[in-house]
Amino acid sequence: MAERTQLDRTQMHPGAMVAPVPGSSALDRVEREIYRVEAFIAGASLVVMLATIVFSVIARYFELPVPNVSELGIVAMAPLTFVGAALCTYARAHISVEIAQQLPSRLLRSIAHAGAMLSQLLFAGIFLYVAWEFFAYAYESNENLIDLGTPVAVPAGFMVAGSALMIVHALADLYRLVTGQPHPGLPNSGGVS
Secondary structure, X not given: OHHHXXXXXXXXXXXXXXXXXXXXXXXXHHHHHHHHHHHXXXXXXXXXXXXXXXXXXXXXXXXXXXXXXHHHHHHHHHHHHHHXXXXXXXXXXXXXXXXXXXXXXXXXXXXXXXXXXXXXXXXHHXXXXXXXXXXXXXXXXXXEOOOOOOEOHHHHHHHHHHHHHHHHHHHHHHHHHHHOOOOOOOOOOOOOO
């Protein structure tokens, strides 16, 4: 009965996040694990960015003879941005969900949600192609950033990974919408939000 109630609630509000139910599908379990990895990568990237900023400020203030580590913070923006975008796709933390929830009927909400996911698939597919071309060039040319010599292929690789993960999450969401399955929700979300 609880599963049916959550299913109805999700169908009424395609953007609603539902806590994982016992016996959730293999797709839900795999996608939740991908989400956990994405959350770790985005969190670690933010920590690297903050740490390099603090270190750079201290080094400049005390005129320490250390290399400029701000390059690491700049590189960390790539996983934070692109893997973070995939994380937001899974979490349904984009504006189209908010707009879809305001529509008066379940059919309109479902159509709006499907349109948003199809648009996201189109965007992520085009971006994946462009990012792959950039990554291939950066990898083949062995181009490095100036201060620490970080390969340009590293942030470009995160662009590719983030785009591919957005596609995975959008396809999974479309599959759930078509089959009438609820969104598994965020780990430890505790219910519909």
